[in-house]
Amino acid sequence: LAKTTQPISMDSYEGQEVNITCSHNNIATNDYITWYQQFPSQGPRFIIQGYKTKVTNEVASLFIPADRKSSTLSLPRVSLSDTAVYYCLVGYPRSGSGNTGKLIFGQGTTLQVKP
Amino acid sequence: DTAVSQTPKYLVTQMGNDKSIKCEQNLGHDTMYWYKQDSKKFLKIMFSYNNKELIINETVPNRFSPKSPDKAHLNLHINSLELGDSAVYFCASSQVGILEQYFGPGTRLTVT
Numbered sequence: 001l002a003k004t005t006q007p008i009s010m011d012s013y014e015g016q017e018v019n020i021t022c023s024h025n026n027i028a029t030n031d032y033i034t035w036y037q038q039f040p041s042q043g044p045r046f047i048i049q050g051y052k053t054k055v056t057n058e059v060a061s062l063f064i065p066a067d068r069k070s071s072t073l074s075l076p077r078v079s080l081s082d083t084a085v086y087y088c089l090v091g092y093p094r095s096g097s098g099n100t101g102k103l104i105f106g107q108g109t110t111l112q113v114k115p
Numbered sequence: 116d117t118a119v120s121q122t123p124k125y126l127v128t129q130m131g132n133d134k135s136i137k138c139e140q141n142l143g144h145d146t147m148y149w150y151k152q153d154s155k156k157f158l159k160i161m162f163s164y165n166n167k168e169l170i171i172n173e174t175v176p177n178r179f180s181p182k183s184p185d186k187a188h189l190n191l192h193i194n195s196l197e198l199g200d201s202a203v204y205f206c207a208s209s210q211v212g213i214l215e216q217y218f219g220p221g222t223r224l225t226v227t
Contacts, residue, residue, distance in 0.1 A: 034214050043119070043205050043218025044158070085156060093214045103148075103214075105158040 004088050004106035011112050018075045020109050022088030025069045031102070033064060033071045034089040038108070044087060048073070075111075083113045118142050119219040121206050127225045128196055136191045136222045138206030145211040147189035149181060152203045152221070164189050165211055193224075201226045 005023040012018045024033070032051050036044035048055055050062040050071070061074040075082055088106040119140045128134050140147065146165040152158050162181045163170040169181060178194045193200060206219040 032214055041221070043207070043221055044216075045218070046215045049214055087158060089214070091214070093209070093212050103160050103163075105160075108156050108158070110156075 004090050004104060006086075006088055006106040006109045008107070009110040009112065011114060012078055013114050014079055015077050018078050018082075018111060018113075020073045020075075020086050020088075020111065021070055022073070022090075022106055023070045024088070024090045027068050027090055028092075028102075030092045031068075031090050032092055033062065033068075034091075035060070035062065035073045036087045036089060036105075038085045038087065047086075078111075078113045080113050080115060083111060085110050118217050119206060119208055121204075121219040121222050123222060124220065125223050125225075127227065129227055130196055130198060132196050133192070133194045134196060134224070135193070136204055136206075136224070138189050138191070138219055139187055140206075140208040140217070140219075141187065142208055142217060144208035144217070145186065146209050147183070148207040148209075148216065149189065149191050150205040150207060150218075152205060154202070158205075162189075162191075196224075196226045198226050200224060 034049040035047045037047050038044040048057055048060045048062045050064050052064050055062045063072040085108040087108045090104050091102040122137045148163050149161040150158050151161055161172050161175045164181055164183050180192045182190045203221045203223050205221045207216040209216040
């Protein structure tokens with residue numbers, strides 16, 4: 001099974017770009033890469049998802065190299081409110097009877113944004 | 116409106132007791148999940164439930180059992196609670212075939 005590895009923690013300052021990398025050397029062909037954000041005492045919240053190359057939405061970008069053995073979540077110009085734990089998730093969704101899906105979360109990266 | 120709700124938010128109980136955590140989603144999703152988050156913040160999927168088909172993570176003890184009275188609800192029953200069951204339990208839901216999940220606020224279970 002694919003195992004994901006992330007840095008335990010990162011520090012940044014307001015206004016900086018933050019890049020969090022997740023390593024998933026055993027990623028399978030049908031696995032997608034998804035990132036979640038979790039604030040204290042809340043459930044994780046979906047940020048972005050991708051399969052290969054680059055994906056961008058209104059809050060983040062996701063860079064996936066051609067070999068897909070790693071991925072990088074990029075948060076542009078972080079603010080204090082971006083202080084949270086960020087989880088990398090590798091897997092594929094359950095798509096009906098007989099397809100159980102696979103969901104493996106990384107251990108999470110605690111991002112601390114300082115003023 | 117809360118998309119995915121859980122009750123109770125906190126649950127303190129003694130070893131050996133049986134307890135339940137309730138989960139409801141109003142998103143019309145087909146698939147619901149239960150996760151366990153330990154003190155080190157590891158998130159592990161326990162169950163996935165879709166159209167009355169239950170997929171169990173093989174590492175989950177059979178003291179844990181999900182019950183789904185309808186598509187919008189997936190409750191978690193725990194028998195003979197142990198100290199190691201102390202954790203935060205999250206319910207989540209998604210559309211079938213979609214990885215984007217919506218999580219509930221969590222239930223912090225403390226077993227003494």
